[in-house]
Amino acid sequence: MGDLSGYKGGALRLLRDAGASIGDVIEIRTDFGTVTGTLVPRYLYGDGEHVVLKLKSGYNVGLGLSGLAKAKVLSKGEKPSFSPPASPRAAKGLPRVLILGTGGTIASRVDYRTGAVSPAVTAAELDSLVPELSEIAKVQPELLFEVFSENMTPQHWTRLAKRAAKAVGEKFDGVVITHGTDTLGYSAAALSFALAGIPIPVILVGSQRSSDRPSSDAPLNLVAAVTVAAEGSFSGVYVAMHLGESDDKVAFHGGTRVRKNHTSRRDAFSSIGVPLAAVFGRSGLEHVAEGLPARGGSFKPRPKFDGRVALLKFYPSMPGGLVRAARRSGVKAIVIEGTGLGHVSREVSSELGRFVKAGGLAFMTSQCINGRVDLSVYDTGRDLLHVGVQPLEDMLSETALVKAMWVLGTGASGSKARELMASNVAGEITARTFPG
Amino acid sequence: MRDKEGLLVGLEIHQQLAIPTKLFCACPPVKTDEFPYHFERRLRPSQSETGRLDPAAVFEYAKGRSNRYYWSPESACLVEADEEPPHPMSGAGLEAALLVGTVLGSQLVDEVHVMRKIVIDGSNTGGFQRTAVVGLGGSFEVNGGRVGVQSVTLEEDAARILGEDSESRHFALDRLGVALVEVSLDPVRGAPEHVGEVALHLGRLLRSTGRVARGLGTIRQDLNVSLAGGKVVEVKGVQKLNLLPRVVEYERKRQSMLIGVAEKLREKGIRKVSCRHRDVTSLLGASSSGVVRRAVSEGGVVHCIAADGLAGLLGWEPEPGVRLGKELAEVARANSLGGVIHSDEFERQGLTGAEAAALAGAMGADHECALILVAGRSEAVSRVVPLVEARAAEAPSGVPPETRAATDSGETRYMRPRPGSQRMYPETDIQDIEVGDEVRRRLEREAPLPWTESVERLQRAFTLSRDLALKVYDSETTGEFEALAARLGLEPSFIASVLVDLPARLEREGVPESAVGLGPLTASLEAVAAGKVAKEALPEVLKASAEKGVTVDQAIRSLGLGVVTEEYVSRVVREVVGRQTKLVAERGEDAFSPLMGEAMKELRGKADGSMVARLLRRELGLARSGEGSTGQNGG
Known part of the structure; x- marks a missing residue:
């Protein structure tokens, strides 16, 4: 039987009886007359009562079973054969950049026949879609895994970190990681800790508009990321995304201080409490912040994470039971996102105290996003300090979560772990707070 | 001749729907004049599964221009800016399109699938237009003949172009996303007027x-216009109905010329036009030709293309205004380059014989070879020369498949190659929408009377001429007309002509049609009905009201047009007759017309013409028989 993906119920029976497969040109007789078109796949949650045809004009229409008498295959569909474009020009003397794919389709082709979108996986395909890349660097794409960014786990961070660390030994000038934007900030923080001190730039890049559309922000973000990976004067882990609505500038954000602050805009990512690391514009790198680590030096990756950490957001009336539940689920550390300077209710405060007493680690960040926690100003804060909750200065909650996983992953515990949490490993804590 | 040429015209009508929001967001469909925000984007062609790129998309991308978008929160939001996914499709918009499908007898689809149609000329921020077929097939009758419908489509309108320069195109986002219904018709054969x-x-x-x-x-x-033996040419954006026949006729003669060129080449045994080019700036540096001089003085370059076999064919003009040379210049102009001249017009363009000979020598051109000069900025010339060569090389195949734009004068000009079929794929941000039986049944109940019946009803009920009834129907004031006819007790045909003819007449006299709205028209009709002013004075009153920006009543007063008493009219009439006793004596009853004219000079706008005529007849009767003013015959 041919491929009839997505079809079920009566529609599946009608098509199966006709011997049809996706991509076949079929003719369907209806109450009104005959409709001819190419059979296209049905979406996962589509019902079993409609058959979807792509007309010669390119339009898809759904025809209901009730009016359908009969389906007939006119011609079997041919699988579209992709003629791979010519390989990129052999570019001598260009820097080498490793491009790691994680599942975000930063460059992709559209199957206009079925509507399917497939990612570019080889250097040749990538070059044909974003030809500028081969003028900047000799790129080597590698698909590490394919997951939606919301399904990313600490195990994925470990694999990414190990592969990027290996690239140093392989003499790559930089690494670019294409990544879905939803958890891009978490992964950037994870790599910042795991690869602290890495002598080359590691740039995470995503897009807010899918790469199958002509208006995608992916090509410009990718060009900027590859440029910095290839020839940026600094090292470390950064996120490259649009600076504004226009296709003219790309911002580079430090990996531990970046946050997705808009659901859909191209410039969704912001650096919190620190200036942008760099800005890429029409003329290349237009601005580089002072004090970024230079390329070079030796480093030892620490790519392990222990996922047994919870991030809880405090809210008025939050039951203390939630903290107990976290403890019972095996969590070894809790990052609690308090209100204002870092406050929670008395009930939650006492539960956190019990958690610490039982050997857990509790850390305080603020849901204000901007600014620094301070547990010395009000009694509530002093109580929290007293029960053993550790304030994390101006560390972002998401970064604190990832850092706690990393700290546990290094094998540290108790006061050693608290010490590591309080020290500035990868720019996650700043000493001074500035306006803006 | 036309039948022999096999003229076929497919019509697509795009009509804005009257719904309160745009199709995929809650913005109102209003025009904006001031735009506090703007941003800039570049669109690039996306690739298909087979590795192919759409020719139209590549053409637009090759221009290397960016798009600047201007917007205001008054008429656009992040959806238009392509910064937020589309909201669910407007239910009112879908219903309106389905109703159009119902009226046309189309087969409504059971599930509406929104597609993305790749359009990368910048007019859509996303690089595609959202569009969905809601109905297939159907037909309607025109003058006893049946016209077939291919499809009824619901789609979003494109951004409004504000202007363009060599670096960017500028668009306003107010129109982007406005709901349109598109009706595509089967190609019709025959005269342009029929279209x-x-x-x-x-x-x-x-x-x-x-x-x-x-x-x-x-x-x-x-x-979509084609001739037998040619390809289909798509002509976009005919705004005015009366231009349609002219555009069709222009395309007919243009395509006929192109087919003629191909035939001439075939007769000469030329199957392929090969081209070569070189930089001839130094050769023409001192030329007095305007095009060349302008380019050189601005630091630009001149390239010469030699096209074998095209000598004499670039300037060949079998019918006025259509030449192959013009086509080449249009390709350049579509790429913002105006400086193209060819050997059939060298002399007219100010090139000397010596210069032409030097060019021919430099290009190694024989007498069958046409020369084409492309002048302008170096970067633009390098980009345009291969496009002009490619267009010249298409000459043996006759009519190339193109997308052209209609001009205000009823001609067409080149825009880009015709898009391929590989440019449509599902809009995954919008869920498919089921059209249930309940909706169908309701739409069938709501389907309006055929318009022909509405017009006939107007004719019958108000004893209007067909012409006037049609005008009332077209002006979409049927409702207002009927209400006024019922309320004012005036002659319906008079009300109709005031509503539909008077504004156009006043426009010819320089009063903008928009200044004479339904409000003033109604007020003026009410004034006539109340006896405040005579029918004849309405043009003058409305003109004064529009020009001075005052109400109709104020205009009547300011013109001194208040209606006068019958007594006053009698006196004026008597005076006129008294002044012209000689005329009356000589011509008797035939003196009526000149006397009426004279009386109306004084009474126009103040008294109803029929009253003046009645009193004048009575007065003349008196004057002739000496019976005095007690006479009864009012004529």
Whole structure:
């Protein structure tokens, strides 16, 4: 039987009886007359009562079973054969950049026949879609895994970190990681800790508009990321995304201080409490912040994470039971996102105290996003300090979560772990707070 | 001749729907004049599964221009800026399109699938237009003949172009996303005028649903025109109905010329036009030709293309205004380069014989070879020369498949190659929408009377001429007309002519039609009905009201047009007759017309013409028989 993906119920029976497969040109007789078109796949949650045809004009229409008498295959569909474009020009003397794919389709082709979108996986395909890349660097794409960014786990961070660390030994000038934007900030923080001190730039890049559309922000973000990976004067882990609505500038954000602050805009990512690391514009790198680590030096990756950490957001009336539940689920550390300077209710405060007493680690960040926690100003804060909750200065909650996983992953515990949490490993804590 | 040429015209009508929001967001469909925000984007062609790129998309991308978008929160949001996914499709928009499908007898689809149609000329921020077929097939009758419908489509309008320069195109986002229904018709054969009638008929049919927007710019026609032996040419954006026949006729003669060129080449045994080019700036540095001089003085370059076999064919003009040379210049102009001249017009363009000979020598051109000069900025010339060569090389194949734009004068000009079929894929941000039986049944109940019946009803009920009834129907004031006829007790045909003829007449006299709205027209009719002013004075009153910006009543007073008493009219009439006793004596009853003219000079606008005539007849009767003013015959 041919491929009839997505079809079920009566529609599946009608098509199966006709011997049809996706991509076949079929003719369907209806109450009104005959409709001819190419059979296209049905979406996962589509019902079993409609058959979807792509007309010669390119339009898809759904025809209901009730009016359908009969389906007939006119011609079997041919699988579209992709003629791979010519390989990129052999570019001598260009820097080498490793491009790691994680599942975000930063460059992709559209199957206009079925509507399917497939990612570019080889250097040749990538070059044909974003030809500028081969003028900047000799790129080597590698698909590490394919997951939606919301399904990313600490195990994925470990694999990414190990592969990027290996690239140093392989003499790559930089690494670019294409990544879905939803958890891009978490992964950037994870790599910042795991690869602290890495002598080359590691740039995470995503897009807010899918790469199958002509208006995608992916090509410009990718060009900027590859440029910095290839020839940026600094090292470390950064996120490259649009600076504004226009296709003219790309911002580079430090990996531990970046946050997705808009659901859909191209410039969704912001650096919190620190200036942008760099800005890429029409003329290349237009601005580089002072004090970024230079390329070079030796480093030892620490790519392990222990996922047994919870991030809880405090809210008025939050039951203390939630903290107990976290403890019972095996969590070894809790990052609690308090209100204002870092406050929670008395009930939650006492539960956190019990958690610490039982050997857990509790850390305080603020849901204000901007600014620094301070547990010395009000009694509530002093109580929290007293029960053993550790304030994390101006560390972002998401970064604190990832850092706690990393700290546990290094094998540290108790006061050693608290010490590591309080020290500035990868720019996650700043000493001074500035306006803006 | 036309039949022999096999002229086929497919019409696509795009009509704005009258719904309160845009199709995929809650922004109102209003025009904006001030734009506090702007941003800039570049679109690039996306690749298909087979590795192919759409020719139209590549053409636009090759221009290397960016797009600047201007917007205001008054008429656009992040959806138009392509910064937020589309909201669910407007239910009112879908219903309106389905109603149009119902009226046309189309087969409504059971599930509506929104598609993305790749358009990368910048007019859509996303690089595609959202569009969905809601109905297939159907037909309607025009003058006893049946016109087939191919499809009824619901789609979003494109951004409004504000202007362009060599670096960017500028667009306003107010129109982007406005809901349109597109009706595509089967190609019709025959005279260009017939196409105009079909469009007029379809426009009335759409308006009969009451769900489409009115006014200038709310309806737009695209045409697919072909001749036997040629390819289909798409002509976009015919705004005015009366231009349709002219555009069709222009395309007919243009395509006929192109087929003629191909035939001439075939007769000469030329199957392939090969081209070569070189930089001839130094050769023509001192030329007095305007085009060359302008380019050189601005630091630009001149390249010469030699096209074998085209000598004499670039300037060949079998019918006025169509030449192959013009086509080449249009390709350059579509790429913002104006400086193209060819050997058939060298002399007219100020090139000397010596210069032409030097060019021919430099290019190694024989007498069958045409020369084409492309002058301008170096970067633009390098980009355009291969495009002009490619167009010249297409000459042996006759009519190339192109997308052209209609001009205001009823001609067409080159825009880009025709898009391929590989440019449509599902809009995954919008869920498929089921069209249930309940909706169908309701739409069938709501389907309006055919417009022809509405017009006939107007004719019968108000004893209007067909012409006047049609005008009332087209002006979409049927409701107001009927109400006024019932309320004012004036002659319906008079009310109709005031509503539909007077504004146009005043416009010819320099009063903008928009200044004479339904409000002043109604007030003026009310004044006549109340006896405040005479019918004849209405043009003058409305003109004064529009020009001075005052109410109709104020205009009547300021013109001194208040209606006078019968007594006063009698006196004026008597005076006129008294002054012209000689004329009356000589011509008797025939003196009526000149005397009426003289009386009306004094009474126009103050007294009703029929009253003046009645009193004048009575007065003349008196004057002739000496019976005095007690005479009864009012004539």
